[in-house]
Amino acid sequence: MRRVSVQLAVASLFSGLVFGQAGPSDRQKVDATAAKRGSALYTQYCINCHGAAARGTDDAPDLTRSPLVLRDRLGNELGLALQRLPGHNTALAAAQVTDLSHFFKQQVEAIARNRRTETPPNVLIGDAQAGRAYFEGAGQCSQCHSATGDLAGVGRRYQPIDLQQVFLFPAPKPRIATVTPASGPVVTGEVVKIDDFDISLKDAAGQFHAWTRGPDVRVVINDPLRRHHEMLERYTDSDIHNVVRYLESLK
Numbered sequence: 001m002r003r004v005s006v007q008l009a010v011a012s013l014f015s016g017l018v019f020g021q022a023g024p025s026d027r028q029k030v031d032a033t034a035a036k037r038g039s040a041l042y043t044q045y046c047i048n049c050h051g052a053a054a055r056g057t058d059d060a061p062d063l064t065r066s067p068l069v070l071r072d073r074l075g076n077e078l079g080l081a082l083q084r085l086p087g088h089n090t091a092l093a094a095a096q097v098t099d100l101s102h103f104f105k106q107q108v109e110a111i112a113r114n115r116r117t118e119t120p121p122n123v124l125i126g127d128a129q130a131g132r133a134y135f136e137g138a139g140q141c142s143q144c145h146s147a148t149g150d151l152a153g154v155g156r157r158y159q160p161i162d163l164q165q166v167f168l169f170p171a172p173k174p175r176i177a178t179v180t181p182a183s184g185p186v187v188t189g190e191v192v193k194i195d196d197f198d199i200s201l202k203d204a205a206g207q208f209h210a211w212t213r214g215p216d217v218r219v220v221i222n223d224p225l226r227r228h229h230e231m232l233e234r235y236t237d238s239d240i241h242n243v244v245r246y247l248e249s250l251k
Contacts, residue, residue, distance in 0.1 A: 028073050030106045036233075038103025041096055043229045045089050048172045053165065054107050057172075064108050075101040091196045123164045124245050126238065131246025134239055139231065141243070147250055155248040164244045168232065173224045177201050179209070182216035191221065 042054065049060035056062030063069050072078045075097035082088045082097065092100075135141040145151050158166065175191040179199060189203035199219055200210035211217050223229070 028101070028105050030109060031102050034099045034102040035106040038099035038101070040233055041092070041100055042103055043232060047169065053169060054104060063104055064111055069104045070108070072101055072104070074098050087193065089195050123160050123241065124248060126241030126243070126245035128242070128246045128249045131242035131244070134243055135246055139239065139243065140227070144227070151247065151250055153251060155250045160244065160248055163247055164240065167244060167247060168240065170225060170228055176222045178220045179211055180218040181211055
């Protein structure tokens with residue numbers, strides 16, 4: 001009996017060390033409105049490193065599997081991490097950190113609901129003709145893309161669930177910035193880092209440049225995915241399903 005008691009005590013202690021104080025009784029309930037705001041913040045500040053839906057890239061970890069994110073409750077651990085981890089935005093307000101927390105929890109729960117990966121959810125529930133109309137009209141997708149050009153055969157290249165993912169969260173592309181300082185030459189190059197306080201970039205020759213941002217430093221950014229990021233706030237569920245169904249039809 002004593003041995004069993006010791007084992008239980010050790011297991012209990014280990015569980016507390018690994019998972020902290022959080023447990024099923026205090027599981028954070030996702031606020032969909034806050035998660036939507038958090039999604040916009042994630043797209044603005046995080047997506048280039050952590051990838052679509054926060055699942056990680058070669059440059060940054062999968063946040064949906066992060067112990068810190070899993071332990072976090074309404075930003076209580078996320079906010080501290082953003083302050084101490086290099087390269088992260090330290091100027092986010094507490095409310096914005098909370099919105100990010102809701103977004104991360106929403107992504108975690110979406111994965112949990114789809115654990116049977118051998119039978120992914122059916123996303124082909126839209127109308128292809130309505131999707132084409134949106135693609136060529138209100139969505140303005142045809143201003144940059146073509147069904148007979150860059151998207152020719154896209155329906156063959158992706159499974160439907162992956163097609164939806166790349167439509168909503170396309171692969172990151174370099175942002176190009178032109179910086180005009182108060183003195184010195186104007187420099188254009190690929191953004192290395194940008195936040196409310198600093199900007200750094202690498203020019204065409206590979207030379208690194210950095211400035212402290214202020215009223216005397218003019219920064220113009222060309223983000224090739226800017227339109228995609230803006231549209232995340234505007235798509236309805238019907239828009240998404242219709243466009244995915246249309247893209248899937250491009251065989």
